[in-house]
Amino acid sequence: MRVIQWATGGVGRAAIEGIRLHPDLELVGCWVHSASKHGRDVGEILGTEPLGVRATSSVEEILALPADAVVYAPLVPDRDEVAALLRSGKNVVTPVGWFYPTEKDGAPLAAACAEGGTTLHGTGIIPGGITELHPLMFSALSSAVRFVRGEEFSDIRTYDAPDVVRHIMMFGGRPEEALGGPMLGLLSGGFVQSVRMCLDALGFSPGAEIRTSQEVAVATAPIGSPIGVIEPGLVAGQRFVWEAFVRDECVVRIAVNWLMGEAHLEPAWGFGPEGERFEVEVRGDPNAFVTIKGWQPETVEEGLVRNPGVVATAMHCVNSVPYVVAAEPGIRTYLDLPLIAGRAHPDLR
Numbered sequence: 001m002r003v004i005q006w007a008t009g010g011v012g013r014a015a016i017e018g019i020r021l022h023p024d025l026e027l028v029g030c031w032v033h034s035a036s037k038h039g040r041d042v043g044e045i046l047g048t049e050p051l052g053v054r055a056t057s058s059v060e061e062i063l064a065l066p067a068d069a070v071v072y073a074p075l076v077p078d079r080d081e082v083a084a085l086l087r088s089g090k091n092v093v094t095p096v097g098w099f100y101p102t103e104k105d106g107a108p109l110a111a112a113c114a115e116g117g118t119t120l121h122g123t124g125i126i127p128g129g130i131t132e133l134h135p136l137m138f139s140a141l142s143s144a145v146r147f148v149r150g151e152e153f154s155d156i157r158t159y160d161a162p163d164v165v166r167h168i169m170m171f172g173g174r175p176e177e178a179l180g181g182p183m184l185g186l187l188s189g190g191f192v193q194s195v196r197m198c199l200d201a202l203g204f205s206p207g208a209e210i211r212t213s214q215e216v217a218v219a220t221a222p223i224g225s226p227i228g229v230i231e232p233g234l235v236a237g238q239r240f241v242w243e244a245f246v247r248d249e250c251v252v253r254i255a256v257n258w259l260m261g262e263a264h265l266e267p268a269w270g271f272g273p274e275g276e277r278f279e280v281e282v283r284g285d286p287n288a289f290v291t292i293k294g295w296q297p298e299t300v301e302e303g304l305v306r307n308p309g310v311v312a313t314a315m316h317c318v319n320s321v322p323y324v325v326a327a328e329p330g331i332r333t334y335l336d337l338p339l340i341a342g343r344a345h346p347d348l349r
Helices: 010-021 042-046 059-064 079-087 103-116 133-139 162-168 175-179 183-202 300-305 308-326
Strands: 002-006 026-031 069-072 091-094 119-122 143-155 209-219 235-246 249-259 277-285 288-292
Touching (some): 010 026, 010 042, 010 069, 026 042, 059 079, 079 103, 091 308, 103 119, 119 308, 133 143, 133 277, 183 209, 183 249
Parallel strands (some): 002 026, 069 091
Antiparallel strands (some): 143 277, 209 235
């Protein structure tokens, strides 16, 4: 299958690695935002040997290029771009949205899928795995489910996107700037879909109320970070929570806990003895509690070179491509696709 990579940020770069290693996929094109990357060999952009694929900043070139799928991984999604790709006959897999859109929100892209005979699938790890796929997967081992949870505990210093961390997430800013900033709204676009998927798939009351919240922690002493020193009184930790309630009972909880390390915070948040991790919980008969390690780097320095969580996000997209290409046209979620699996290492095939 011929695959185009859209954007070469952290996820995009990792996706190209995954496409090259996947026995059923071939990289045939790459869209880049920066004019300085236009015309360069993709391998040169990645710092590897030449790959024989030239990057382009021309959307028209990408739309005209014959391909089966696009891994669409920009920083901010553009619905019109996705619709154009779908209408051009290219299936789209993306970690930046459309995990479980409402019928109204998905209608324009569903129409593009129908026109192009193509499929759109949103995936990743959070949203796109920990927050909906994994709670639902483990709920299959229980009956009478009362509660599911997906939660992240990460050191945000390992996220190599300083402009995003500083100017969108508002780390290093004043608490009122973070609490009044765009981040909760941006995140809610994806995480509310995760909550709704869990509610619908598990059969909780359609009258469930979804509530969101945001908390911040501030530095009590200077904290060194990739975005510079965070001075006392400025934001050094954030917690975002999405919960669904049936009457007064919380039935779904999704949360992210992002800290600039564990020292010098007020409130004194930390990761606890388990360290950085992802957690999945199901309360039913029986209960399930799952801790996932390995998607966070061992050190800040390692994370800035290659963050495993970013790589996992990319690989979930790449490994979905054959299944999405084979799917019926339309917006397809985890609830519509078969079990998605990776592929063996080339040395072991």
